[in-house]
Amino acid sequence: MDMILFMTRECTLECRYCYVEHKYGSFMKKETAFKAIDLFIAENDGIAKLSFFGGEPLLCFDLIKDCVGYAVKKAAQKGVDIKFSIATNGTLINSETLDFFEKYNFRVEISLDGAEHSHNLNRPMRNKKNSYKEVVKNLKILKQKAGQLSVVGVISPLTVPFISQNAKHVVDELQISNYIMAADYTADWKEEDLSKVLDQFLILEEWYMEKSRKGDIFYFSVFDAHIFSHVKGGFKPGNFCDVGRKICAVSEDGKIYPCVRFAGKPQRAESYILGDVDTGFNWKKCSEISAENLKPRHQCEGCSLDGRCTTYCPCLNWDMTGSLNEIPGILCAYESMIVPIADRIARTLFEEKNPSFMKKHY
Ligand code: SF4
Numbered sequence: 001m002d003m004i005l006f007m008t009r010e011c012t013l014e015c016r017y018c019y020v021e022h023k024y025g026s027f028m029k030k031e032t033a034f035k036a037i038d039l040f041i042a043e044n045d046g047i048a049k050l051s052f053f054g055g056e057p058l059l060c061f062d063l064i065k066d067c068v069g070y071a072v073k074k075a076a077q078k079g080v081d082i083k084f085s086i087a088t089n090g091t092l093i094n095s096e097t098l099d100f101f102e103k104y105n106f107r108v109e110i111s112l113d114g115a116e117h118s119h120n121l122n123r124p125m126r127n128k129k130n131s132y133k134e135v136v137k138n139l140k141i142l143k144q145k146a147g148q149l150s151v152v153g154v155i156s157p158l159t160v161p162f163i164s165q166n167a168k169h170v171v172d173e174l175q176i177s178n179y180i181m182a183a184d185y186t187a188d189w190k191e192e193d194l195s196k197v198l199d200q201f202l203i204l205e206e207w208y209m210e211k212s213r214k215g216d217i218f219y220f221s222v223f224d225a226h227i228f229s230h231v232k233g234g235f236k237p238g239n240f241c242d243v244g245r246k247i248c249a250v251s252e253d254g255k256i257y258p259c260v261r262f263a264g265k266p267q268r269a270e271s272y273i274l275g276d277v278d279t280g281f282n283w284k285k286c287s288e289i290s291a292e293n294l295k296p297r298h299q300c301e302g303c304s305l306d307g308r309c310t311t312y313c314p315c316l317n318w319d320m321t322g323s324l325n326e327i328p329g330i331l332c333a334y335e336s337m338i339v340p341i342a343d344r345i346a347r348t349l350f351e352e353k354n355p356s357f358m359k360k361h362y
């Protein structure tokens with residue numbers, strides 16, 4: 001079972017779309033973290049992933065160092081191969097964190113919404129400094145050190161006019177080869193916003209084709225995730241996130257949840273608690289949650305795009321609809337707009353036997 005340690009609710013930013021409730025002044029204790037790691041080791045053989053999340057997990061950097069040292073020692077005793085990762089807003093990276101990520105081969109996921117205006121619009125710093133400048137300064141150093149780096153950007157109704165500019169900024173100007181761009185589905189999306197989103201994705205279709213024809217190797221999630229779902233023969237529930245069976249999140253107070261949004265909203269998520277670090281997993285609850293997640297999405301039955309859409313994040317579904325397998329309408333609208341563009345791109349580049357496309361997907 002992979003595990004995400006939700007280290008703290010505290011953060012250096014005040015993002016407009018943050019899903020963490022009761023945000024400040026709450027940190028995981030060392031005793032809680034070590035008990036969680038004991039459970040993690042006990043439940044795993046072979047390769048397993050341990051991730052650090054929040055809030056901003058690097059506010060707990062000393063504890064993260066202790067956790068990694070403890071986990072590595074415990075894993076060696078049992079023969080578990082741990083892959084570490086962290087999701088950070090990028091404001092607290094320094095030479096020490098960089099050396100640490102490099103030493104333990106961390107996969108680092110850093111948030112950047114795009115160019116300065118868009119990023120600062122939705123992700124202001126609590127200390128009023130320029131959040132974009134802080135992140136980009138650190139990203140430039142991180143790029144040289146982190147073995148596996150991905151950048152994650154969020155689209156909101158406020159930043160729709162800048163979607164294509166933002167993607168080009170991150171991929172072309174900052175030279176990030178792995179850019180994951182997703183919408184804040186919880187925002188108040190209007191019909192007219194969606195038609196502007198489509199216009200932006202059509203600009204990015206041209207951009208993607210042009211870059212591929214130039215031989216660039218890059219991953220842009222909006223299109224590549226949907227091309228991937230075709231190449232792999234379609235996604236099924238559990239392919240992305242098999243909560244309760246293969247993944248869980250431990251909140252800063254030691255409760256075990258299916259994933260991070262549940263840990264971020266503990267009052268709403270009470271009936272989804274899968275145990276705690278003192279008493280361990282409640283396996284009956286784990287199988288109930290897993291079964292709910294693995295059910296077919298009834299809205300998609302008979303839809304020609306079933307299996308192609310990235311609708312299998314139970315965490316997001318729950319946050320939006322209250323059910324792990326009920327897809328929010330906005331996500332469906334988004335996906336049905338993107339998949340035809342991704343298919344058009346794939347068909348053309350496949351027919352051209354485009355080398356960068358073929359290398360990436362076949
Ligand atoms: S960086 Fe993450 S945790 Fe911090 S305010 Fe933004 S969304 Fe919330």
Ligand code: SF4
Nearest residue numbers: 300303305306309332
């Ligand atoms: S377009 Fe909507 S209904 Fe069709 S598969 Fe995607 S999410 Fe389901």
